[in-house]
Amino acid sequence: MEAGTWEYRVDTIGSWIRSPKDAQLTDVLSAWAEEGWELVSALPREGSQAVTLIGRRPLTRDERRRRTRPREGW
Numbered sequence: 001m002e003a004g005t006w007e008y009r010v011d012t013i014g015s016w017i018r019s020p021k022d023a024q025l026t027d028v029l030s031a032w033a034e035e036g037w038e039l040v041s042a043l044p045r046e047g048s049q050a051v052t053l054i055g056r057r058p059l060t061r062d063e064r065r066r067r068t069r070p071r072e073g074w
């Protein structure tokens with residue numbers, strides 16, 4: 001895979017007082033998988049019970065083109 005051909009996603013679940021339930025994590029990761037995302041890392045948030053999930057998926061040609069195309073009104 002070429003360098004720069006990934007897109008990344010970061011989601012934090014849980015809160016400073018409540019950690020995410022296993023079922024909640026399963027639901028989030030299953031939804032990610034349906035959208036083509038794979039989990040790269042899961043990190044505890046400092047000073048809280050939350051977990052930050054970092055995912056990636058291949059950047060499609062259409063998405064790359066959309067991101068490099070000038071926006072209307074420029």
